[in-house]
Amino acid sequence: AQKITQTQPGMFVQEKEAVTLDCTYDTSDQSYGLFWYKQPSSGEMIFLIYQGSYDEQNATEGRYSLNFQKARKSANLVISASQLGDSAMYFCAHLLRNTPLVFGKGTRLSVIA
Amino acid sequence: GAVVSQHPSWVICKSGTSVKIECRSLDFQATTMFWYRQFPKQSLMLMATSNEGSKATYEQGVEKDKFLINHASLTLSTLTVTSAHPEDSSFYICSARDPPSRFGETQYFGPGTRLLVL
Secondary structure, eight states, X not given: OOEEEOOOSEEEEETTSOEEEOOEEEOXXXXXXXXXXXXXXXXXXXXXXXXXXXXOSOOEETTEEEEEETXXXXXXXXXXXXXXXXXXEEEEEEXXXXXXXXXXXXXXXXXXX | OOOEEEEOSEEEEOTTOOEEEEEEESSSOOSEEEEEEEOXXXXXXXXXXXXXXXXXXXXXXXXXXXXXEEEEETTEEEEEEOSOOGGXXXXXXXXXXXXXXXXXXXXXXXXXXXXXXX
16 A cells, blocks of 8 residues: 655745755555645645656756655655745645555645745 | 636535535546545545546545545536535545646646535
């Protein structure tokens, strides 16, 4: 069974600083995808970034980058130059082929001015 | 990215009534949609996988007779909470899987429906 772990219930970061949100996963499959979603207080789930298991380079999307360490089964999200609007819940998710996303418990990020 | 809409965004109902929530993929066809439930300060828990033209697949512990799912077309799935009770109060989110793109099989989410059963 898939398992995805986010060990940080809450994180604080100073505005304009970088922050890393941790995520580890557990699967024996070789082909999978890893996702990060942002959920602000409004509740909508906003797709941020995707990493395929066969992608050799770490994914980047603007201020978001994914530190993918396959051997360690970790897929940490790095947010650079934090903004006040980045304050939200962040969920790491794991996807096997033809299965739905499985989410971690989430990390609440608070950006301090 | 792909757009998924959900209606209604808020619903308050009396205990014992049924509530229907619609999920639509607006700019793509989705043979598969997913329904999640999220309690306050918790993660999203998958309830069921909705397959166009066939029966939904429910996760363990989810009552299929209580949470009726209909996926009648490639752009619409509905979740009906039958005989709702206060413990059904939650945030219900649907998602649809976009065809494979450079983001793999990304699931795009609707804005969610907050259900309050009095």
